[in-house]
Amino acid sequence: MILPGRPLKPSVARTHLNVCAGTLIRLASCKPEAGSPGCKPDIQARRIERQIPMLDDQRRSATADPPSRTTGPEDAAARDILDLDAEARKGRPDGGPTPGGPEAAETDGHEGGDEGGEDENRPSVIRRHPWWFILGAVALVALGVGGYLYWQIYLYPYETTDDAFVDARSFTIAPKVGGYVVAVPITDNQHVEAGDVLFQIDQRDYRVALEQAEAQVTASEAAIKNIDAQIDAQKAQVQVAQAQVDTAQAALKFAEEDAARYKALAERGAGTVQQSQSSTSQLQQRQASLASANANVTAAQKQIGSLQAQRASAEAQLAQSKAQRDQTQLNLGYTTVTAAQPGRVVRLTGGVGELAQAGQSLSNFVPDDIWVTANYKETQVTDMRPGQAVDIAIDAYPDHRITGRIASVQPGSGTAFSLLPAQNATGNYVKVTQRIPVKIVVDGWPSDVAIGPGMSVVPKAHVR
Template structure:
């Protein structure tokens, strides 16, 4: 009977009394009293109630300002970079290019001297190698002798022509002399005929005058025939002279060929550049068409394979900054010389045939020739990697 009232007293306790916190909460609370009742702690103004950023900004205004400034600078840098990047087109698919020259033999012969070594710089006209020229020297002398003989034949024919002209002149004088004698004989014959008719001349005188006339006529005919024969001989001499001149031209052509062949025994540099990939050696036998070395001229340029989507604003004459992998600390300047009229695959050994089979569109690359504004004072060779940047705006 006594236990029940105690239970009712606990149940009817005032509702406004604070309930005791758990022991762990009592230890971790801000303040506690001896009667285990909670004491409220008043919040200060500088402590954020929800942990948001404004409280952090209020506590550290300078750091917040610095962070905001850095964010704005990064945004401005990104914007400036994106605007500036639109003005340029670049590619890493670019190389140094040049018209390399294949140095080969044009004649048969044994190599007697190799005047250069690998990668040696040489000037235009410098001797690269020599081939034994003894046989070609003999051929040239023989050709020169043929030219001399042909010229002698021409001189002989010309001398004969001069003599023949003299004979023609003599024959012409004989014709004139015979004509004068004939004219006189005609006059005598006519006079004797008239005298015979008058009876003042004898028959014998008249017959003698007629005989003289016939003899002078025959002498004139002979002189004319002789003159014609001499003139026809002149035509023969002129034909012989033309034949001798033709032989002279043939001999001179043989001489020129022999001299040209002789010059091919000495191989020189076509332009200034570097001799490389030398396979020739002293004592080896060279044959026509055999490659003896490669020659790289000093005149080089950049061949940049840009994507076709990069060519919209690209024009000849636009400035280019050229970065060469071999010289990372240097920047070279140039300009666009020309854009190839067609993609690289169109001129390849096996061009793509898109009309057959399945088609997959691939962005093509178009070679662009870039030349240096000033000759670079460094060594550059075909195939060296380059990164050109073209200013298109």
């Protein structure tokens, strides 16, 4: 339908007029007896005849004052006319273009802009084929998901972080004894092997102390020998006292027999009472002599015990002297400060002539046993396991690429083991992604460059 009072675009108006003219020509040549569903001359002719004057007015008005390009009811009317022309073409046996229609107008070269107006009024591809669009969107999403999975598994099968650095158990070097530094045979950043001399402390005081300790050991050993001699002499005295005991026992036995004989004679009247009393007195003397001899033996034996106690004390003194001697030997050895393991000497502060105190730091030491500590996000360690390969790039030496493997994953975040761990018991808690330290051991460090603790690296752990 053409809405009255609404101006049409020039191209649309011309198209309508061409369609109407072509339709009228076709209707004039249409045979009603053909029974064609597209051939209805009376109805279609009347409809077109009513629209021709209106279209002509619209064309003139549009030519004088072209309206803005809007899509409104007039465009719908134009589509209605085109639909009528399409119905007319259905009735043609050859299905060709209707004379005077839009196709004929294009062939004759009437207003090349008419084709653009017709294309603007056609439905979009999405409206004509909605299922194709849906299937295409689903295929595009599936392709994106598959591409992402392929990228994650095959093209990006690793986890990386720039929060990583070289780590080591570095420590300070300090002498165990004090004294003047007389030699420093090393320099800064020098690599040393185990046993190499780092510092030399003056040994003279410690040599004197060692000699004194050795003299004390000698004196203690001599005291023990003296006590051993006294013990041997006292044992001889015990033997002498024991012999006296034996003599006293023999004399006592004789006195007992003699006293018994004189007593029997006196009782029979064959002997005198004086002889009996004399033998009894002699018996008592022998008994006293035996008791004295036994006492001498006991005293001599006790003296041996006392000497043995003195010897034990002397042995303790000797052990103490030997311990002092050993300590002075250790102190003398401590005057030579050596490297306990291979590594590098850094931050050398000690110098010749300096009075170093025991425990005073003279330099730092970095062992050759170094590794990489990488602080991965907790969301990155899901697939990390010990033994997985790691590619490492060193920021200081970008031309060097080294490889390694994961040694261990710390069972906890780095903040949990810090000096002041975070307390989240208050109400202002904000969740943040924690960092998990991962220890990475290197297969082999470059020998032509210096690498030490704190240097930044970028590890790429192959986790898939």
